[in-house]
Amino acid sequence: MKLDDKNLTETGLTPKGQGRLLLIACGALAREILDLIKQNGWTHIDLQCLPAKLHLYPDQIVDAVENAVEKHRDNYDRIFIAYADCGTGGLLEAKCAELGVDMIAGPHCYSFFEGNDTFAALGEVTAFYLTDFLVRQFDAFIWRPMGLDRHPELRDMMFGNYTKLVYQAQIxxxxxxxxxxxxxxxxxxxxxxxxxxxxDLAMVLEQEAAR
Incomplete structure (x- = not known):
């Protein structure tokens, strides 16, 4: 499958074959995880990415993760979930515990990219965050879904309480x-x-790769 933002957003990324460890991750993290796998020579790790557009519908994340785990668990010694809570209100953590799989700690990817401890200490309640993926996919994930392309006057209502946009650059x-x-x-x-x-994504995956 061609690795581009469109298919990561719409269809996700399926694993290529069996391995000791399978990562099930958000499509918005695919490039970063594949870079880490390549940089560290983690040839024993496979990656399945679910569609990044699930972030627009967080109520669907838990079921999608559960289905992916059940689909692949017989082929892998271990599965790790590369999602944080991601708007599921603790339901993803509870489901992972039920399934017997671990997941990344934190409320969302902005937190673990900053470092969960650092992010919590900053307490930036008036900051709006973008990652590399969201910078590239700003129109698809923010501008159009929020209706700003059709009703730019909604900007003040939706973003009036924010003071800054923070770009958390991975590369x-x-x-x-x-x-x-x-x-x-x-x-x-x-x-x-x-x-x-x-x-924290790099630190956590390094720990999982070494287990």
Whole structure:
């Protein structure tokens, strides 16, 4: 399957074959996880990515994860869930416990990219966050789903309590920084660029790969 944002958003990414460890992850994390697998030579790890568009419908995440676990668990020694809570209100954590699989700690990917402890300490309740994926997919995940393409006057109602847009960059790409800055301008927010890298995601996957 071609690795591009469209198929990661619409169809997800299926594993290529059997391995000791299967990661079931959000499609919005596919590039980062594949980079970490390549950089670290984790040849014993396979990846299944569920469609990133599930983030628009968090009530569907739990069922999608459960179905993926049940589909693949007989072929793998271990499965790890590369989702945080992601708007499921604790239901994903409860389901993972029921299924006997572990998952990444934290409320969402913005937290674990920043580092969960650091993110909690910052307490930035008026910051709106973007990752590399969301910078590239801003229109598909934010502008159009919120109706701002049709009703730009909704901007103040939806973003009036935010003060800044924080771009948490996983890779160093000046073009993405410029694009993120343009998104901040569209939303009428101050702009802040942070080179977070992979944050806790790298640490957690390293631990899982070594088990």
């Amino acid at each position: 160093n790409d000046p073009a993405l920084v410029d694009l993120a800055r343009s998104h901040a301008e569209r939303l009428g927010l101050d702009f802040e660029h942070r080179q977070t890298g992979y944050g």
